[in-house]
Amino acid sequence: MFVLPPPPRYPAGGPYHPGGLTGIVPMIETNNTISNPTGPEWQFLVGEGTYVLKEDLHLATPPPHPSEAPIVNPNPLATNPQPATAGTKLSLVSLDQRPPPFVYKGPAESTLSLGGSGVAMNEHQNEFRYSTEGGMSSEDGRGTSTSDAPTASITLGSAPAFGEGNALLMPTPTKDANKKRKPKNNVTKSNSSFISRVIVNESLSRRLTDRPSDGIFAFANINRAFQWIDLSSSNKQDYLTKILFTKAHCLCHDVNKTTRSSSHIDVIMGFSTGEVIWWEPISQRYTRLNKNGAINNTPVSEIRWIPGSENLFLAAHMDGSLVVYDKEKEDAPFNPEEEASSVNGSEAGDTPNGLTHGNRIIIQKSVCSKNQKTNPVAAWKLSNQRINAFAFSPDHRHLAVVCEDGTLRIIDYLREELLDLFNSYYGGLTCACWTPDGKYILTGGQDDLISIWSLADSGLVARCQGHQSWVSALAFDPWRCDDRNYRFGSVGEDGRLCLWDFGVGMLHRPKNASWQRGSISMPAGGPQRVDSTSPVGARMRSNSGLDGDDDGDGISHPVEPRARIPMLPPVLTTVIDTHPACWLDFTEDAIITSCKNGHVRTWNRPGKGAAAQAATA
Ligand SMILES: *[C@@H]1O[C@H](CO)[C@@H](O)[C@H](O)[C@H]1NC(C)=O
Ligand SMILES: *[C@@H]1O[C@H](CO)[C@@H](O)[C@H](O)[C@H]1NC(C)=O
Ligand SMILES: *[C@@H]1O[C@H](CO)[C@@H](O)[C@H](O)[C@H]1NC(C)=O
Ligand SMILES: *[C@@H]1O[C@H](CO)[C@@H](O)[C@H](O)[C@H]1NC(C)=O
Ligand SMILES: *[C@@H]1O[C@H](CO)[C@@H](O)[C@H](O)[C@H]1NC(C)=O
Ligand SMILES: *[C@@H]1O[C@H](CO)[C@@H](O)[C@H](O)[C@H]1NC(C)=O
Numbered sequence: 180m181f182v183l184p185p186p187p188r189y190p191a192g193g194p195y196h197p198g199g200l201t202g203i204v205p206m207i208e209t210n211n212t213i214s215n216p217t218g219p220e221w222q223f224l225v226g227e228g229t230y231v232l233k234e235d236l237h238l239a240t241p242p243p244h245p246s247e248a249p250i251v252n253p254n255p256l257a258t259n260p261q262p263a264t265a266g267t268k269l270s271l272v273s274l275d276q277r278p279p280p281f282v283y284k285g286p287a288e289s290t291l292s293l294g295g296s297g298v299a300m301n302e303h304q305n306e307f308r309y310s311t312e313g314g315m316s317s318e319d320g321r322g323t324s325t326s327d328a329p330t331a332s333i334t335l336g337s338a339p340a341f342g343e344g345n346a347l348l349m350p351t352p353t354k355d356a357n358k359k360r361k362p363k364n365n366v367t368k369s370n371s372s373f374i375s376r377v378i379v380n381e382s383l384s385r386r387l388t389d390r391p392s393d394g395i396f397a398f399a400n401i402n403r404a405f406q407w408i409d410l411s412s413s414n415k416q417d418y419l420t421k422i423l424f425t426k427a428h429c430l431c432h433d434v435n436k437t438t439r440s441s442s443h444i445d446v447i448m449g450f451s452t453g454e455v456i457w458w459e460p461i462s463q464r465y466t467r468l469n470k471n472g473a474i475n476n477t478p479v480s481e482i483r484w485i486p487g488s489e490n491l492f493l494a495a496h497m498d499g500s501l502v503v504y505d506k507e508k509e510d511a512p513f514n515p516e517e518e519a520s521s522v523n524g525s526e527a528g529d530t531p532n533g534l535t536h537g538n539r540i541i542i543q544k545s546v547c548s549k550n551q552k553t554n555p556v557a558a559w560k561l562s563n564q565r566i567n568a569f570a571f572s573p574d575h576r577h578l579a580v581v582c583e584d585g586t587l588r589i590i591d592y593l594r595e596e597l598l599d600l601f602n603s604y605y606g607g608l609t610c611a612c613w614t615p616d617g618k619y620i621l622t623g624g625q626d627d628l629i630s631i632w633s634l635a636d637s638g639l640v641a642r643c644q645g646h647q648s649w650v651s652a653l654a655f656d657p658w659r660c661d662d663r664n665y666r667f668g669s670v671g672e673d674g675r676l677c678l679w680d681f682g683v684g685m686l687h688r689p690k691n692a693s694w695q696r697g698s699i700s701m702p703a704g705g706p707q708r709v710d711s712t713s714p715v716g717a718r719m720r721s722n723s724g725l726d727g728d729d730d731g732d733g734i735s736h737p738v739e740p741r742a743r744i745p746m747l748p749p750v751l752t753t754v755i756d757t758h759p760a761c762w763l764d765f766t767e768d769a770i771i772t773s774c775k776n777g778h779v780r781t782w783n784r785p786g787k788g789a790a791a792q793a794a795t796a
């Protein structure tokens with residue numbers, strides 16, 4: 180996923196040619212373009228019908244900043260540092276507050292429910308408190324008709340918020356509860372050397388007023404550029420805002436889907452320098468965190484807002500650390516805290532803070548720490564190799580983390596505790612996502628496979644073969660999932676899109692496989708292995724007596740032999756790009772994919788859009 184690319188090649192003699200000019204070179208503004216290729220190679224047939232390419236939006240890759248030292252090394256095998264790249268990754272955001280088509284209903288009810296008609300309403304689930312009557316108020320993000328209780332209240336069946344036990348982490352109340360706090364600095368006025376240039380469309384406010392309320396915004400990182408685009412606009416190639424950074428490449432970003440409104444959107448970005456930017460695009464304000472890598476100076480490979488928290492987000496750094504930051508706190512040089520960082524080897528035995536040996540999470544700073552004046556809020560070291568991706572479970576209790584060392588870790592992040600450690604068939608794991616009901620975790624890897632892991636069975640249940648190179652991204656299609664069947668898509672370095680269907684009935688594990696030694700029978704109510712009523716911070720393991728795997732700690736699971744695990748075929752595998760594909764997502768009308776080179780392709784679902792009608796006519 181984070182392949183270090185060969186040095187970029189620019190036309191010989193051109194302004195960016197390394198051997199060329201030395202002094203100041205003119206900055207050429209690269210522009211996005213849109214095209215509508217048609218023909219049989221731009222469509223594909225699946226069981227439900229034909230998907231047809233609607234358009235190809237090419238996001239311009241910015242040339243390197245003149246101050247970025249050109250990397251000249253004639254040796255193609257040289258391993259000197261090069262800028263990390265993550266290709267083009269997008270977040271799709273709609274200000275429309277309709278519920279998603281399938282909604283997680285909580286651990287007590289293990290089924291998915293059909294949304295949109297009101298049945299998704301669950302008064303016990305404040306994570307998904309949508310109102311079918313009035314919708315959410317765009318001002319304060321509260322349901323207008325559900326209850327008067329503040330959204331932060333904890334109700335039955337929902338996970339506690341991260342850090343809830345620590346009074347020092349309680350957000351300071353704002354004077355006007357309806358007003359979201361903005362970052363400190365005006366991005367257009369910034370004289371920071373970190374930001375090279377900010378181009379705001381001159382008709383931004385008119386375009387924001389005129390757009391349809393259910394239109395989709397896209398935020399995209401492309402090397403040192405970050406773009407905000409309106410996909411519902413007929414001029415979508417004209418970005419609403421483009422920020423160019425000086426040297427740092429933006430590798431990942433996330434948008435808080437709960438705080439979004441027509442007056443406020445919280446975006447966080449992670450950079451190759453380790454730095455993080457919190458940006459609010461409507462007011463064009465930003466705050467820079469982990470400045471100059473004060474806390475961690477390794478690239479950020481994945482960044483996500485922590486569910487249930489307005490201020491906290493989690494960043495995966497390439498030194499194998501997970502770091503929790505608060506968007507409002509200042510940086511301070513970080514040294515692992517003495518009392519916290521006590522796990523240093525697999526023979527360490529029980530430690531004062533309750534960690535059992537072999538946990539393999541070194542808590543460098545606990546969320547329970549009394550020192551919460553500055554960032555980081557918490558820091559955990561997982562591996563000496565880079566973390567490639569992580570994903571929060573739909574019930575907001577677990578975190579799935581995949582690493583370059585070929586491991587998948589299931590972490591109870593509320594308790595800062597490792598629950599399971601799985602290994603890939605071979606090679607690093609590159610991406611991860613949960614089924615919408617939280618029962619299974621999917622990972623993609625450098626073994627060209629997608630693996631399906633069961634949380635309840637603590638084991639691998641299926642492998643999916645269809646890519647011819649590394650798998651780079653996974654996403655579920657909530658419009659084609661129901662309570663027994665799942666549809667997901669994957670893209671890979673081979674430029675392929677694969678679609679997959681699997682059902683609960685297909686995932687029966689062979690009765691006598693060796694995994695049973697280490698498996699744990701789960702209560703029907705769900706996968707919690709820890710007493711969910713005990714307070715956060717009392718790191719009790721209720722299963723510490725259950726041994727049986729290779730390390731005898733109930734956590735680490737051996738690799739499953741290939742022959743013992745069912746192999747699922749894709750329902751579709753098709754080449755969608757000549758460049759490595761790096762991201763995909765599903766909307767009600769389309770599948771959207773992107774590639775390293777910046778092509779964002781929208782594939783209309785069967786029967787959606789004029790092109791589809793013409794093709795089937
Ligand atoms: C990009 O667009 C701007 C403004 O529309 C224009 O001035 C510039 O020449 C374009 N650049 C290229 C490379 O086409
Ligand atoms: C940026 O501007 C502020 C005041 O507006 C000034 O104090 C600061 O020195 C400037 N920084 C640089 C790098 O020019
Ligand atoms: C701003 O958007 C308008 C409308 O889409 C477009 O005509 C114009 O060229 C854009 N300006 C820039 C600088 O991209
Ligand atoms: C940011 O600075 C620009 C340029 O000076 C100004 O037009 C804009 O109003 C400022 N925005 C805010 C929110 O202060
Ligand atoms: C965004 O912020 C809200 C609080 O305003 C929080 O409840 C929510 O879980 C946050 N994160 C995400 C991913 O939505
Ligand atoms: C673990 O750390 C302690 C000090 O914190 C040290 O004395 C001990 O030698 C370390 N053990 C290993 C196995 O590294």
Ligand SMILES: *[C@@H]1O[C@H](CO)[C@@H](O)[C@H](O)[C@H]1NC(C)=O
Nearest residue numbers: 689690691692693740742743
């Ligand atoms: C269990 O699997 C082994 C091979 O792994 C096989 O020899 C044996 O017959 C199987 N037992 C049953 C009951 O299926």
